[in-house]
Amino acid sequence: MKSVNHRFSDFSIRTPRFLAPFEERIRARISKDIVRGKTDMWINFESFAEDDMKIHINSVYADAYMKVIWDLSKRYGIGDPDTVALELLAKTPDVIVHEKYDDVMDLDSADEIWAGLSDALEKTLAQFNHMRETEGEALIRDISENYIRAKEIVKEIRKQAPRASEQYAERLKERVNELMDKFGDTADDSRLLTEIALLADKTDINEEMARLESHLSQLSEMIHENGAIGRKMDFLAQELNREANTIGSKSHDVQLTRSVVELKSLIEKIREQVQNIE
Numbered sequence: 001m002k003s004v005n006h007r008f009s010d011f012s013i014r015t016p017r018f019l020a021p022f023e024e025r026i027r028a029r030i031s032k033d034i035v036r037g038k039t040d041m042w043i044n045f046e047s048f049a050e051d052d053m054k055i056h057i058n059s060v061y062a063d064a065y066m067k068v069i070w071d072l073s074k075r076y077g078i079g080d081p082d083t084v085a086l087e088l089l090a091k092t093p094d095v096i097v098h099e100k101y102d103d104v105m106d107l108d109s110a111d112e113i114w115a116g117l118s119d120a121l122e123k124t125l126a127q128f129n130h131m132r133e134t135e136g137e138a139l140i141r142d143i144s145e146n147y148i149r150a151k152e153i154v155k156e157i158r159k160q161a162p163r164a165s166e167q168y169a170e171r172l173k174e175r176v177n178e179l180m181d182k183f184g185d186t187a188d189d190s191r192l193l194t195e196i197a198l199l200a201d202k203t204d205i206n207e208e209m210a211r212l213e214s215h216l217s218q219l220s221e222m223i224h225e226n227g228a229i230g231r232k233m234d235f236l237a238q239e240l241n242r243e244a245n246t247i248g249s250k251s252h253d254v255q256l257t258r259s260v261v262e263l264k265s266l267i268e269k270i271r272e273q274v275q276n277i278e
Helices: 017-033 059-075 082-090 105-183 189-201 206-223 230-252 254-274
Strands: 011-015 039-042 052-059 096-100
Touching: 011 017, 017 039, 017 105, 059 082, 096 189, 105 230, 105 254, 206 230, 230 254
Parallel strands: 011 039
Antiparallel strands: 052 096
16 A cells, blocks of 8 residues: 555656656556655756767956956956956856756657656655655554544443433433423323323434444555555545534534544544555
8 A cells, every 4th residue: 555645646756858748658657656745756868978068158247347347457457457357257157158958958869867866856855755655554554543443432321321322312311391380381291101102202313323434444444455445445534434423413512522522633643644555
């Protein structure tokens, strides 16, 4: 399993101008190894061949600088104008111009250029993939730990839910009886129990719990899968969060609410971690 930084929909590549014809090949090669994440690539090229370098003098700038230097030297009597001029011109921008090799590179050797470029690209991807696999293994360990704890909390909620539901129904009954006593009416016991049952049913979380347990089971399977599973895990984490939110909204029990809050915290950690998995 490999890690990523962001979504792959954003891929930028910067190369010297003479390498522009190879950009599509580079993109195609990278897309085989990276299917998700933001990728930025910079390719630099340096040639030590004499034919690939051109240095020339910008005569217009040189003449203008020479005139100023001679005038200053004569006016203030500072040193030998020729010696001063040569030293200053050598340090002056835009006088001695280095024409970059990518402006003069001969593209007739495209196959040779691509051979060297693709070799460097393969080595770079090999190092990159090794780093991602190492990070991915660490991420999976973290996700597994959070998954185990989340599963324990779901079991706790399963145990707490019946008691919480019974207590809620009892509180409803007591409250209704208090209102009946207050207004001097006598409630129909069977009708009262029916209404309480309907209200209590709205707090039933069995369906949400079943889906939550199913999603956790799928997450466990994905953890042990190979390949690009980041998007699937991201979607599953969203579903886990949705069910946890629904359970939390139905909860009227302090202990149950605390468990749901802890569960949501773990799910959020998982969501953050799967963003970095391919």
